[in-house]
Structure formats: C-alpha cells, structure tokens
Amino acid sequence: MNQRWITYTLVVISTAVTAFGITLVLLAELGVDPISTFLLGGLNFVPIRFGTGSQIFSLTFLVINYFLNPKFFGIGSIIFSIGCGYFINLFLTMDLMAALPLQSIPNIFIALIGILIYGIGTGLFLFTKTGTGPLEGLMFFLSTRLNVTIKVTRMVIDGILVATGILLGGLYGFGTILCIFLIGPIIELSLRVFTFLGNSVKKVA
Template sequence: MQENTYELIDNPIGINFIYIIRVVVFILGIFILALGAATVITARLGVATWDVLHIGLANLTNLSVGRWVQIVGIVMVLMTSFFEKKRPGIGSVLNILLVGFFLNSILELNLIQSFNGLASQIILLIVGIVLMGIGSGMYVASKVGAGPRDGMTLFIAKRFSISVRLSRTLLEITALTTGWLIGGPVAIGTFVSVFLIGPIMQASLKFWTIQLNKLYSLY
C-alpha cells in the first residue's frame, strides 16, 4: 500500500514543498471561512451559532466581533490545554488569530455589499454559508491547526464518555443560548446554517484531502 501522509516522505525538498502547500491551503481556508462569516453577518438574517455569541459579546462591549472570536477561541484552547495538560498547538492559536483578523478586516473594509431586499439577503446568506463550509473543510484538511471548538469537543466527549456528535451539539447549544441571552442575532439564518454548514464542510474536507493526498503521492 502506498503511504500518502507527508510524515513518511524521505525527500526533504518534497517535505518543504508539501508543507508550504498545506500552509497555503490552511490560510486560504481560514480566509474563505471568515469571508463566509462576514457575508452571513451582512445578510442580516441571523448568523451561525458561535457568531451569535461573538456578536452578542461585541454588543455588550467596545470590542469588535473579530476580537471576540479571538478571545473566545483563545480561552477555549487554553481550557482544553489545561484539562489535557498539553501545550496549545501553534497552528490552533494561529487559526484563531487569523479568523478574527480576517473577519474584522472584511467587515471594516465593507468588502461585502449590504442589500435591503429579502431575495438579495437570502442569496447573501446562502453564499456565506457555502463559503463557511468550504473554508472549514480546507483548513481541517490541511492539518496545520485545528479550530478551538475541535479540541474542546474531543475533550468533552472523552471526559464524559459521550459521542463526539453529542459533545459538539452541547457546545453549539451552549454558545447559541448564551449568545441569544446577551442579545446575539438569532433568526432563520442561524438554523439554516446548522443544517447546511456540516454537509458542505464534509464535502470540502473530502475534496481537499483527496487533492493533498494526490500531491503527497508525487513525492
């Protein structure tokens, strides 16, 4: 059987090239994820689960949405690191910082045009959700740095002997409820994102994993 993973490649040049490609896919995926989140926010029909919390916190403070993405993410990574008694991964920290930076930049530069018509808002919502799913699948496939919720999900599942799906659902419900209680925007878009982001992310993850494995096979 041919090995596909980059760790087993003996060619130093090949290793460096593949690592660069993985980092490019990682950063591009993070940017597309942030672009999708900004598009959903601009649609004003409700936002993805965790952005309900981030926007709710932003409305209570003078800090931006992107800054709260970073703060909440760092807290989750540090909590997971503390509970598991492991150092936070550099890739995971970079993941958090880049998402918040890109999201703030996109919103502050008004890169996404706002519309008042319902049909236009629905189109923005769907496009944003698709972009979030594609971006998420890309950065996960790169294996450069997991998101903050990924580590916490696995820890909770292991600690309480429950399924990963249940663990993730509990985290999502907690974020959604907390965000809603502090004034985060919950609307039809929130529930649409719950059902659509997962399947789109899975398809993106499969696609990019196959592409990267093809690249590994060349070396």
C-alpha cells in the same frame, strides 16, 4: 521545507476563506453564525470590536482544547484563531455589498453561500493537520468520547452557543438556524473531500 510552506499557505488561505464566509453571513442580515450570536451577546457587556471579541473567544477555547488534548493545539491553531478575527475586521471595513454584485441576490442565498464558504474553509484548515480551530478541538473531543459523528457534535455545540447568545441579547435569525444545521455537515463533508483529494495527489506523486 517546500511542503511546510504549502501547508501554512493553505492555513492562511483557509483562515481568510472561513472569515469571508462568516462576513457574508453577517451581511445577509438574517441572523449570524452561532459563534457570532454568542459574541454579540457578550459584546453587550464588553465594549470591544467584534473581530477582537472573536480573537479572545478563539484563544480562550484554544487553551481549553490544549488541556483536553495537546494534539489539538498547533501553530495552525494560532494562525486560524487570530487570523479569523483579523480578516473579519478587514472584510467588515470593505463595502462588499458594492464591490460584489450582492444587492441583486436575495439575502437567504447570501447567507447560504456564506455558510457553505465557512464550512469549506474550516474543512480545509482541518485538512492541514496543523492544529484545530477553537470549536473544532472540542468537537473532535466530544465526538470521540460520545461516539457520535462530527456533524451531530457540531450541531449540539452550535445550538448551545446560540441559546447562550440569545440569553445575553445576541443577534439571531433564520440564518442562525441554518448555520446550526448546515455548518457541521459541510465541515465533515469538506474534510472528507480534501482528505480524498490529498491522498489521490500523494498516490499520483
């Protein structure tokens, strides 16, 4: 029971961390992450809040993931998908630029920090093995089917989302390009590091 509580505590923490990273990318105002580019394009036609749109997007892909492979779906998938939208809404209502000393930091560094946090948070969530996120299930599926690395698969998925978002009139910029090329590698590296640390702790225990 204690192990289960630890696992799902990590799920909640990783969800908040991922959402915080996404929020920092938004605040950097150098474009947004690929999912946000897609969502902001879609929100030009559907008048709902960004966080709400994120939840709808996530739940839609969770259903797709389930049909691709039921193992991709778990309780953690629901917490992560719904929770990200909730935390994004929460962080956007805070004046983080004033609460944190971000005004003195160049926007490019804020975007890079956000991307790093985003990737680490997602890697931590995948480490819990309680399901996958909305894009991560598709990422694992295509990676296995096409026999390519996770980072390459994620880059392709993100690139398609950005291209579609741009066609819909979504926001994009240099930060968006950075997301395409950095999020996948950071997720892959983070997952490896967390897995290594987890195995090390089990050996010591």
